[in-house]
Amino acid sequence: MKKLINHPEDVVREELEGVALAHSVLVKVHFDPNYIARIQAPVKNKVALVSGGGSGHEPMHGGFVGYGMLDAACPGAVFTSPTPAQMLAATKAVDGGKGVLYIVKNYTGDVMNFEMAAELARMEGIQVESVVIDDDVAVQNSLYTAGRRGVGSTVLAEKICGAAAEEGHLLSEVADICRRVNHFGRSMGMALTSCTVPHAGKPTFNLPEDEMEIGIGIHGEPGRRRMELKPADEIVEMLIEPVIRDLPYKSGDEILLFVNSMGGTPLIELYIAYRQAHQIAIKHGLKVIRNLIGSYITSLEMAGVSITLLKLDEDLKRLWDAPVHTPGMRWGM
């Protein structure tokens, strides 16, 4: 294992210490239980947004805490859901009296821990709603699995719901907008290489030099199939076509096209992928009116890409464009 770390056990704590020093204007980091909260929290009379998940997906979720996005993020151990204790402490720290929305990615651990946290928070009189994001079309048989995984749409939901909360919407309304993002968003990813969880010390899976995994999850869970490596244009086609067919996105739809690095793929390759994804979208008659390109929901150092489409309506467009100021996403202010 070759990593820029000191000791596998200290990875999350030391990362959080770095975040605290780097972004003290935007966030405060609480240790034991670990959570990152917006510096102004609790914001009175605003619905608070809390998310969380295993570490190793940075900048998600901690990098999305700040104005116009999350009020708190709970980082678990690497690829491990955080605990109800973290979520409850974060919930109490950010509740501004208008309720708290949990944005939860559909993984067994995340869902169960957030369920327990919601039960505990409600016992303390805090209004909590949860929305589970499950946008990964790579998972074909939802009936015999834990269901579709939450991937790229999570980033978009956190941005859009954050803006809705800033506009002063009620908890039920922000939750509805979150469900709308999940309803209109679809993703699929692929891996060129595996990744190494620090405490495991070796790659999660072995992917030979001339092979790739199509439909990979963000923890190295396998996808639809393993196959020989192809040129970027063919790979992008294999990702975006099932995504377009799934909703389906129809000619004339206005969309946001999100091309995301799994952590190890550089921007130069992301733009090659974006170019092809954009062209295929146009061929289908889709109007790409917004985009996002970069490393936003990663899987440690895995090389690979994921593509997310989100169908936009007037509300979602306005909320996407609204100002945001977090360590990982900033515009309009």
Place this chain on the structure above:
Amino acid sequence: MAISRDEVLVWIKTCAAVLAENCAYLVELDAAIGDADHGANMDRGFRAVMDKMSGIADQDIGTILKTVGMTLVSTVGGAGGPLYGTFFLQAGMKTVGKMEMNLDEWTAALGAAVDGVIARGKAEPGDKTMVDALSPAVNALRQASLANGTLAQALKDSAQAAKIGMEATIPMVARKGRASYLGERSAGHQDPGATSSYLLLKTAAEVWVKD
């Protein structure tokens, strides 16, 4: 014969040692079909439990087990945290105020623990999860209990049933948890959750049965 409060404490301490010993093994099983964190998570959780032991050494069995459960819920995360947390919390609810347990009482406690795991995780036998080791173990205890068997034999039977259940997960195709995303490719691997469940019950038989 009964299981005393002190023996429950020994069981918990021994489980911590067994999980630490098997940390790399559980990580390896989890890397094959999950996300390579189960061993580290269980080890972290039980080390946190060890830090709490001095504070509960003179408490009843229910308080001890509930403390173990709450500690796991608040330190483990992942799927293991809520599931093993619920396991010990439910067992603790059935043993409130008890300073020792006979066979029927341990059967009731483990039965409630497993029912709690099933309710929280919504897994059924055959889904390739902890339930595949735990359910047969409870059934073995119930049979022994009905047949008026000895506690020692019942504990051995339940550990053996858990072992068979754990091994039976090898050919199964996972339908719950992250392994379910592998579909057919999950077959041929032993489930890490069933393995840790077996380790807990094997340890119970080893520390509670005095030959």
